[in-house]
Amino acid sequence: MSASRQPIDTLILPRWLIPVVPAGAVLEGHALAVDGGRIRAVLPADEAAARFAARETIKLPRQALIPGLINAHTHAAMNLMRGLADDLPLMEWLQEHIWPAEGRFVSEGFCADGVQLAAAEMLRGGTTCFNDMYFFPDVTAATTARIGMRAAVGMILIDFPTPWASTTEEYLAKGQQVRDAYRDHPLISTNFAPHAPYTVSDEPLRAVRTRADEMDLRVHMHVHETAFEVEQAEQQDGRRPLARLADLGLVTPNLLAVHMTQLTESEIEDCARAGVHVLHSPESNLKLASGLCPVAKLLDAGVNVALGTDGAASNNDLDMIGEMRTAALIGKLAAGDAAALPAATVLQMATLNGARALGLDADTGSLEPGKWADCTAIDLDTPETRPLYDPVAQIVYSSDRRQVTDTWVAGKRLLRDRQLTTIDLDDTLARVDHWQAALGKA
Structure with missing residues (x-):
């Protein structure tokens, strides 16, 4: 190596580099310099060659390099329930099929295998970080960390006993143990995850609010998912769920409100004023006929809207490109407006907005110096994405997750030329066969 050039780990040379900041920017002839897992510089390729001596230079002449996609809402272990109870409305799906199956089968082994399957699917589709809500969050954290992926793990809370915990005190205590174990982990963060207003009563929610305020942690919760949920809440105590959460002190910048398909104009204004983050899961909302989130109105009001898939049991995939x-x-x-949600805005929802919602935007969500090198390469030189006039629009409107060739988390290449590097796919699928046989006989 030349003494005049700085040694670094990796230099990535894509056809197009899309940093997301500024929105819509597309850099050609540029390089991403990575060292110690973090982005050292984004600069013209000729300047990079003169400035850095990379141990590995990766040329991607067909690819666009984007920040790793952030799945802002999912239930990773539920990948093992993909297709288990399709074509049903939400409450029938939950109460008559999903909750009984969870009661019989959810365990540490179930969650470990389900999360590994989910991670394989997400990494192959360009997702580098996910925000999870499910039982055995300790297993989710351990499995994800072993694979090398990034995750925000929810400390689940629900009013009834589950295989994870039986009482509010046990849910909170076990959640705290997960929090303590991963407090300083570079890949794993934690948040509170009370399931929904209709499954968590006031006292547990007050406890969550107190602890979230003390620890400055996010509160990840399904809110206003269906008209039935809102109507039932109004009939039972005269308040819409958001109003109840506001009375409990939970409508704050720490609230990650999932779905939000049923919103009034005043509720949108309240969310904007309070700094609430909305986690939009459009395909799950469509499949369960839950409703349409007014995303354009939320964005226009200044609300941060991130994008998530929900779980594979209700989507039925974890495909962030789709x-x-x-x-x-x-x-x-x-919105009744063809100009609403342009491609650059949607790409930002799937990357930087997700990082902002999770409180991780100082470390990921865009390709900027100092952030972790979480990034995804997408092959755009295919019949399905040619001719190409605007790479950002092509990614959002024409691309497919099978065009993802490489995925990095903290500078580590977890998908190399479409091959997973930290997950044994054959072993994973063999484990899936076991669970399919068990659930299929239930």
Whole structure:
């Protein structure tokens, strides 16, 4: 190596580099310099060659390099329930099929195998970070950390006993143990995850609010998912769920409100004023006929809207590239405006907005110096994405997750030329066969 050049780990040379900041920017002839897992510089390729001596230079002449996609809402272990109870409304799906199956089968082994399957799917589709809500969050954290992926793990809370915990005190105590174990982990963060207003009563929610305020942690919760949920809440205590959460002190910048398909104009204004983050899961909302989130109105009001897939049991995939296209198209329909939710905005929802929602935007969500090198390469030189006039629009409207060739988390290449490097796919699928046989006989 030349003494005049700085030694670094990796230099990535894509055809197009899309940093997300500024929105819509597309850099050609640029390089991403990575060292110690973090982005050292984004600069023209000739300057990079003169400035750095990389141990590995990766040329991607067909690819666009984007920040790793952030799945802002999912239930990773539920990948093992993909297709288990399709074509049903939400409450029938939950009460008559999913909750009984969880009671019989959810365990540490179930969650470890389900999360590994989910991680394989997400990494192959360009997702580098996910925000999870499910039982055995300790197992989710351990499995994800072993694979090398990034995750925000929810400390689940629900009013009834489950295989994870039986009482509010046990849910909170076990959640705290997960929090303590991963407090300083570079890949794993934690948040509170009370399931929904209709499954968590006031006292547990007050406890969550107190602890979230003390620890400055996010509160990840399904809110206003269906008209039935809102109507039932109004009948039972005269308040809409958001109003109840506000009375409990939970409508704050720490609230991650999932779905939000049923919103009044005043509720949108309240969320903007309070700094609430909305986690939009369009395909799950469509499949369960839950409703349409007014994304354009939320964005116009200044609300941060991130994008998530929900779980594979209700989507039925964890495909963030597909989710972007769906979000853009139904966002335009809901707004009655073809100019609503342009491609650059939707890509930001799937990356930087997700990082902001999770409180991780100082470390990930865009390709900027100082952030972790979480990034995804997408092959755009395919019949399905040619001719190419605008790479950002092509990614959102024309691309497919099978075009993802490489995925990095903290500078480590977890998907190399479409091959997973930290997950044994054959072993994973053998484990899936076991669970399919068990659940299929239930």
